[in-house]
Structures are given as C-alpha cells and as structure tokens.
Amino acid sequence: MKLPIAVFLGIACSLSAQTKVPSPDPKPSTVSPSSSKQDKDLSTYDFSGALQMLRGQPTPAQKASTTPSMPPLQVGTGSATANATAGSKPVGAPPDWRPPHAVLNATAASAAAVADVWESGFNLPTPGADGRVLYTFGEGMPVIVCAPLRVCTLELEAGEHIQSPPQIGDGRRWEVTPVSSGSGLNQTALLIIKPIEAGLDTDLVVPTDRRTYVVRLVSDATRYISTVAFRYPADDRVKWTAFQAQQDAAARDAEMAQEAKCKAKPDSGTAMAPNALDHLYFDYKLDGDGAMRPQRVLDDGQHTYIFYPNDGRFSEVPTLMIYSNGKTEMVNFRVDGNRYVVDRLFDKGVLILGVGKKQKKVTITRSQDYAESASSGGRG
Numbered sequence: 430m431k432l433p434i435a436v437f438l439g440i441a442c443s444l445s446a447q448t449k450v451p452s453p454d455p456k457p458s459t460v461s462p463s464s465s466k467q468d469k470d471l472s473t474y475d476f477s478g479a480l481q482m483l484r485g486q487p488t489p490a491q492k493a494s495t496t497p498s499m500p501p502l503q504v505g506t507g508s509a510t511a512n513a514t515a516g517s518k519p520v521g522a523p524p525d526w527r528p529p530h531a532v533l534n535a536t537a538a539s540a541a542a543v544a545d546v547w548e549s550g551f552n553l554p555t556p557g558a559d560g561r562v563l564y565t566f567g568e569g570m571p572v573i574v575c576a577p578l579r580v581c582t583l584e585l586e587a588g589e590h591i592q593s594p595p596q597i598g599d600g601r602r603w604e605v606t607p608v609s610s611g612s613g614l615n616q617t618a619l620l621i622i623k624p625i626e627a628g629l630d631t632d633l634v635v636p637t638d639r640r641t642y643v644v645r646l647v648s649d650a651t652r653y654i655s656t657v658a659f660r661y662p663a664d665d666r667v668k669w670t671a672f673q674a675q676q677d678a679a680a681r682d683a684e685m686a687q688e689a690k691c692k693a694k695p696d697s698g699t700a701m702a703p704n705a706l707d708h709l710y711f712d713y714k715l716d717g718d719g720a721m722r723p724q725r726v727l728d729d730g731q732h733t734y735i736f737y738p739n740d741g742r743f744s745e746v747p748t749l750m751i752y753s754n755g756k757t758e759m760v761n762f763r764v765d766g767n768r769y770v771v772d773r774l775f776d777k778g779v780l781i782l783g784v785g786k787k788q789k790k791v792t793i794t795r796s797q798d799y800a801e802s803a804s805s806g807g808r809g
Contacts, residue, residue, distance in 0.1 A: 548645070557658055566659045570632075572645045575624050576653035583620040583635070583644065584658040587611070590638045591618050598631035603646060605633065624648035710795075717791035721747065721782060726793055728774055735780075735793070739767040747791075751778040774799040 533541065552569030554562045561584065564571040575581040585591070595605055606621040620635065627650040635642040644657075708730030715722050725736040735749075746764060749771065750757045760778070762771040776798055780791045 555660075559656070561656045561658045562654050564657065564659050566640065566642075566661050567663070570643060570645050571657065571659075572647060573622065573633075573657050574652055574654050575622055575646065575648050576651055577624055577626055577648065579623070579653045581622040581654055582656040583622060583633075583642075584656055585618045585620075585635070585637060585642075586639065586659070586661065586664075587615050587617045589618060592636050592638055595620060595636075596634045597646070598633075599629060602626060602629055603631060603648075622646065710797075710799075712796040714794045714796060715791060716794070717779075718789040721780060721789050721791045723780075723791070723793070728799070730774070731772075733771040733774055735762075735769040735771070737767055737769075745782070747780040747782040749778055749780055751775040 548570045550569035552564050552571050554564055554571075557563040573581055573583065591607060595607070597603055597605055602625050604621075604623045604625070608619045608621060610617045610619055618637070620633075622633075624646070627648050629646070629648040631646050633642075633644050633646055635644075642659075709727055710730070711725075711727045713726035715726065723735045724738050725734075727734050727736075746769075749760050749762055749769070751760050753775070757779075760771055760773070760775070762769045764770075774795075776795045778793045780793065782789045
C-alpha cells in the first residue's frame, strides 16, 4: 500500500508544479533526465486499481490470490471418513460426535447375512391370468418394477383385509394408494404403486389379517410390471389336509352308521307275517365246526333265520345246501345284518365254508318235520 500512495502523491505534486504561474524573467525550459522514465511509468500505471485500493476494495488480482479454492465433495472418502472409521474425532467436531456408521458385532453381522440370503434369493416369477406376474409367497423377496407415469398394482388374496396402513421406506418419492375390487367374500384388496422418478429402490411392508407382505420396489425409466399377485403353497397344503380329513371322517361316519344299524336293528330287513309269533319254531340241532356254528336258528313258518354274532368272523359268506328228496341242492339266502334269511323251510341243511382239507361244515337239523309242525301250530 505505501508504494502506490507515494507514486500517487508524486504525480499530484508534478501536476501542481506544472500549473504554477511563470516568473517575469523566464528562463529556457530544460527537460530533466528522469522525465522520459516517468512518462513511461505513468503510461503503464493502473490508476483504477490504485483508486480501488484507496477506497478499501480488493483488486481482481488480490481476489485471485487471496480466495482459497473449494475442494470437491467427497462421499465416503477423505480424512474425515478415515478418522471416523478409525474411531477418532475429526477436527472441530462437537463433544457428542459419534462415527456415522455403527460397528456390527458377530451376531449382528451374521443376522444381516441371513437376511441378505432371503432378500437376494431368487423367487421365480410365473405368468398368471390377465397379465399377472405371480410370485410364490415365502420363497424370497418379490420385486415389483415400476416406471414413472405408469401404474403398478399389488394384488392380495381374495377375502384378505389390510389391518394397518402399509409402510414404505421412501414415502416422498413413491405413492401407495389402497383400493378394492369385488364385494362380499370375494372382495380383493389392491395397492396402487407409482414412483415419481426412475432409479429408485426401496421396500414396502403390508400387514394383513392372514400374513405380512415384504416386497422390494424398483423404478425404471421404461420397464414396469402391471399387476403382481401371489401363490400360497401353505394354503394349498392346508386345503389338501382338510380335504383328506373330510374324506376320512365321512368313511368313519359310514362305518359307524352301519354298525349302529346292525346293533339297533338286528332282526330288521324281512318283515314277518302278522301271525309269525304264533308260528315261531326254535328246535334246531347244530352239529359240526364250533367256529362256524350259528348263534341261533329259527323259522316263522315261511322263512328260516340263521343268526351269527356280529363279530365279523367270516371273510366270505358260507354256502347253504339243503337235503330234499334224498338229494342236496344249493339254496340262495339274503344277508340282513347279522342274520341269513332263507325264503323257505327245510328239515335238514348244511353250511359249508372253504374247500378241500380246510373245508368247514355245520349241519342244521329241524327236530320236527316242518309239515307236521305246521299242522300242530308251529311252536317248538
């Protein structure tokens, strides 16, 4: 600052000397040896800069030399980040300063790795009806790709109800609107998803009365998925289990009904004549294999009834042969619960089960000839 001011004062004095009135006795003017040098200095001198300095304003040269350059912003690098990673406090940090990243211990790191396996796992998308993209629920995080100026739809299961508002990681740049389709038991909850720009990546949590959905949202400039829905393997297994249980219950009910019918109505099926009680005959003799012997044999004058215990002792029905006129003939009979009903009377018959050496027989003999029994009133 001193040198320019001195020069400026020198110039002012020179100008003042030139304006003085000449003396009455003029002398020839002479040019000093330094005048040419001063003229040269004056022609190159920066008067505007000197004036700014006098006014206290910095010159452009001073601005360029005194203003420090601004370094570019470093994200995740630099001494501050290095000090933070090392755990040291940066210069000028407040007393309660903490490093920007938490240090994960072994448990936290292992848990994050387990979560990453599910989040980065491959969940195969398959085509569904009406352009839907189907994900299998529970087999990895599903991804919904959306685009600006397009609408993406997340479709839940029919009859499923959203219990609380969905939670999204980036609620400022994503719009999520709940709507519904259908009515009654077939009402379906839908979530309309729209990003405001491309290049976004966040997640969405949807709590319902049946399950909790966790999906990843990604926005692309042009690509998008119109509708995303799910398959539910767990529900399919439950349905098959319930169907099998229903079939087993129906089979058990049928068996119990058959057993109850046999126990409650052992003598039902063939109606006896109105006067059958007056003609009942019980005097039958049984000879042969003890395991095949009937529990009781009787007739009512029209039908012969052979009773067996309801213990399922026979895997096959025995054959009934009767003796008539010195010959044997096979007679058909009906199985009614635990009794065999023969639509005729006979004096002697034989029940046969099996063939060869394993054949079993039981002979049934009527003590009184049925013709004589009929004439005497039938009771025996």
